[in-house]
Amino acid sequence: MFTVLVKTNDKTNLLRRTLSKMPPFNYKPKPYTGDSYEVALKKRRAYVHPSVELYYDKPLMIVEGKKQYLFDEKGRRYLDAIAGISVINCGHCHPKIVKATTDQLNTLQHTTTLYLNNMYTNYAEKLLKTLPKKLDTVYFVNSGSEATTLAMNMCRTYTNNWDMISLRGGYHGMGASMGLTANSHYKQPLPQGFGIKHVRSPNPYRGPYLEDDPNMVDKYVNEIHDLIQCGTCGEVAGFIAEPIQGVAGGIPLPKGYLKKAFEVVRKAGGICIADEVQDGFGRTGTMWGFQKDEDGLEPDIITMAKGIGNGFPLGAVVTTKEIANSFTKRFHFNTFGGNPVAMAVGNAVLDVIEEENLIENARVLGKYLKGKLTKLMDKHDVIGNVRGKGLMIGVELVKDRKTKEPGCQITLDILENMKELGVLTLIAGVYSNVLRIKPPLCITKEDADFIVDVFDEAIQML
Numbered sequence: 001m002f003t004v005l006v007k008t009n010d011k012t013n014l015l016r017r018t019l020s021k022m023p024p025f026n027y028k029p030k031p032y033t034g035d036s037y038e039v040a041l042k043k044r045r046a047y048v049h050p051s052v053e054l055y056y057d058k059p060l061m062i063v064e065g066k067k068q069y070l071f072d073e074k075g076r077r078y079l080d081a082i083a084g085i086s087v088i089n090c091g092h093c094h095p096k097i098v099k100a101t102t103d104q105l106n107t108l109q110h111t112t113t114l115y116l117n118n119m120y121t122n123y124a125e126k127l128l129k130t131l132p133k134k135l136d137t138v139y140f141v142n143s144g145s146e147a148t149t150l151a152m153n154m155c156r157t158y159t160n161n162w163d164m165i166s167l168r169g170g171y172h173g174m175g176a177s178m179g180l181t182a183n184s185h186y187k188q189p190l191p192q193g194f195g196i197k198h199v200r201s202p203n204p205y206r207g208p209y210l211e212d213d214p215n216m217v218d219k220y221v222n223e224i225h226d227l228i229q230c231g232t233c234g235e236v237a238g239f240i241a242e243p244i245q246g247v248a249g250g251i252p253l254p255k256g257y258l259k260k261a262f263e264v265v266r267k268a269g270g271i272c273i274a275d276e277v278q279d280g281f282g283r284t285g286t287m288w289g290f291q292k293d294e295d296g297l298e299p300d301i302i303t304m305a306k307g308i309g310n311g312f313p314l315g316a317v318v319t320t321k322e323i324a325n326s327f328t329k330r331f332h333f334n335t336f337g338g339n340p341v342a343m344a345v346g347n348a349v350l351d352v353i354e355e356e357n358l359i360e361n362a363r364v365l366g367k368y369l370k371g372k373l374t375k376l377m378d379k380h381d382v383i384g385n386v387r388g389k390g391l392m393i394g395v396e397l398v399k400d401r402k403t404k405e406p407g408c409q410i411t412l413d414i415l416e417n418m419k420e421l422g423v424l425t426l427i428a429g430v431y432s433n434v435l436r437i438k439p440p441l442c443i444t445k446e447d448a449d450f451i452v453d454v455f456d457e458a459i460q461m462l
């Protein structure tokens with residue numbers, strides 16, 4: 001046991017709280033010998049673009065990671081309940097992934113996709129085996145934004161239509177995909193999104209149609225139909241959605257919604273994209289987020305990034321040969337997409353997910369964690385909603401359960417308190433009142449208990 005000083009909400013007193021003991025971890029971080037905290041902070045403020053924001057009142061410095069834990073410059077250990085924003089599914093510095101990376105670095109660091117390389121083709125084959133048969137072609141990129149942009153462009157070249165539809169609250173990246181992103185926090189005041197329409201997200205907790213309405217799904221699907229009828233020429237290029245919305249606050253699209261939405265979009269000539277950048281690679285307790293309803297849903301395009309490389313820049317767009325062929329009228333080039341080191345990493349990540357049964361761990365512990373967090377609703381009125389699938393959980397905080405007034409400051413304070421107590425989380429949601437819990441998929445039951453205990457204590461400190 002050790003104690004920390006935590007500020008109370010009125011900022012006048014300091015409370016001495018006893019910290020729940022973190023699960024033991026038999027690992028000693030290397031002695032840190034780099035710049036001091038003060039020097040690093042000074043350099044960051046002097047040299048780095050200000051839009052690269054720092055989190056927390058007193059920014060955190062992280063110098064090492066191992067499995068589900070991170071270490072600061074003083075060697076203090078934190079439970080990483082955000083996994084580099086849904087990236088580190090296999091845990092930090094996994095030895096198999098590190099070895100695959102360094103072996104490949106020592107063999108061939110980079111060449112060009114203009115030459116044949118077996119790392120590329122073998123990984124393509126292995127990745128496609130995890131997907132429905134019709135999705136038989138892959139294009140590798142370096143990030144989620146590149147993946148969603150390429151997917152959108154393929155929808156347009158294949159259909160010869162222009163209009164794209166995405167869900168409000170959704171996040172699909174920056175750059176050309178900023179238009180698909182539908183949250184003002186992430187939209188620069190620039191012309192963007194030409195030809196992109198946003199339809200209401202089927203949010204069963206906060207939307208106009210709620211989960212107690214038996215026709216909720218149809219009403220939300222009807223909004224897509226209505227948009228196509230009234231806001232387009234009647235034909236569209238495509239539709240993109242995250243099966244479980246990440247940045248929007250871990251919102252699983254209601255069961256049956258995507259299947260019906262895809263039918264409406266396909267009837268209007270459109271292509272359906274599942275954005276699996278956050279959901280994919282086991283996070284939601286299935287390999288892919290679109291499999292959550294077990295209804296045989298088959299997207300036409302899948303975009304991937306984040307967990308695909310467990311921290312290495314890698315992304316992919318998977319689709320059918322027919323759709324991919326529409327993009328061959330001109331050369332489409334990406335210097336680093338398919339880089340041999342990225343391919344080696346991707347290959348090792350798939351092995352680790354399988355060998356360590358990470359999908360099952362995400363399913364079982366996700367259910368357990370969500371259950372315990374939901375139980376805390378009996379104790380704390382500020383918890384408005386607990387939702388998610390697998391280890392992709394959102395906890396929405398409110399000032400008042402009846403009015404659902406977003407508890408933005410409450411969320412910020414809980415975030416700060418949890419950090420003090422040793423758990424790192426993240427804020428999400430259109431109103432910035434959702435705490436995102438997305439740890440590496442290798443967490444243990446003791447870690448899940450610790451997250452819940454710390455969350456409970458963090459609320460008591462408000």
Ligand SMILES: Cc1ncc(COP(=O)(O)O)c(C=O)c1O
Nearest residue numbers: 143144145171172173277278305
């Ligand atoms: C669902 C989703 N799509 C796309 C992106 C963009 O990915 P990247 O930041 O790698 O460009 C993100 C990033 O958070 C995301 O969450």
